[in-house]
Amino acid sequence: MKLISKFITVALVAIGLSACVNTQQMNAQAESQYSQFKQKASQLGVLDTTSSTAKRIHQVFNKMKPYAERENKTGVPFSWEVIVIKDKELNAWAMPGGKMAFYTGLVDQLKLSDDEIATVMGHEMIHALNEHSKAGANRGAVTDTIFGITGAILGDINLGGVSGLGALKTYAVDNVFSRSDESEADEYGLYLMAKSGYNPKAAPGLWTKMASATGGSGGFFSTHPADEDRQANMQKWLPQALEYYNAR
Secondary structure, three states, rough: OOHHHHHHHHHHHHHOOOOOHEEEEEEEEHHHOOOHHHHHHHHHOOEOOOOOOHHHHHHHHHHHHHHHHHHHOOOOOOOOOOEEOOOOOOOOOEEEEOEEEEEEEEEEEHHOOOOHHHHHHHHHHHHHEEEHHHHHHHOOOOHHHHHHHHHHHHHHHOOOOOOOHHHHHHHHOOHHHHHHHHHHHHHHHHHHHHOOOOOHHHHHHHHHHHHHHHHOOOOOOOOOOOOOHHHHHHHHHHHHHHHHHHHH
């Protein structure tokens, strides 16, 4: 699994590294790497398409997708897709162009409601819609040294177990996102879930659950705002989100 996560890490970092890459190129590269990731997950037997958790995640995704499409200001249509990974990680991520993944551990261990799933879904959709991966590349947050291991990893991805899939987003996406990116994804993700018909009042409770599960160490990853900060921000943005929710 460590080799697999390193392979996907390098692939996704490669998508974001070039400051010159345009949206269409970035999305195409992401789609190719996402396809490889999905294939590897299927080979390892961790691609979940049948569980009740997977069905719930897909239901939320399908309900939110039309609203996410309306928010696309990039000028390039997204090929939205979500896969569910059977893994204990408290994790979810999005690649450029709307390629997403949810981990069953996030939903099952935290016992997320559909509204709470939508909170995470909206957050990740905004990362894709606002092209935070491209912004991270322009800030130079990732270095070329990572590419030194690419060849070896590509030759060995058939090895390893399944315990490290969660490392993908930790290093490949979140380390190139700034705190402002994360706060933006929280805020506009909250508005997106509300517009999609999910109750934004559930959002602060998600971070309460995350704080309890992680010891308040910053939610999904150390680069994210602390859970208590997220809770405070959610309360601040809630009135606007409720306007969207009640206007439906």
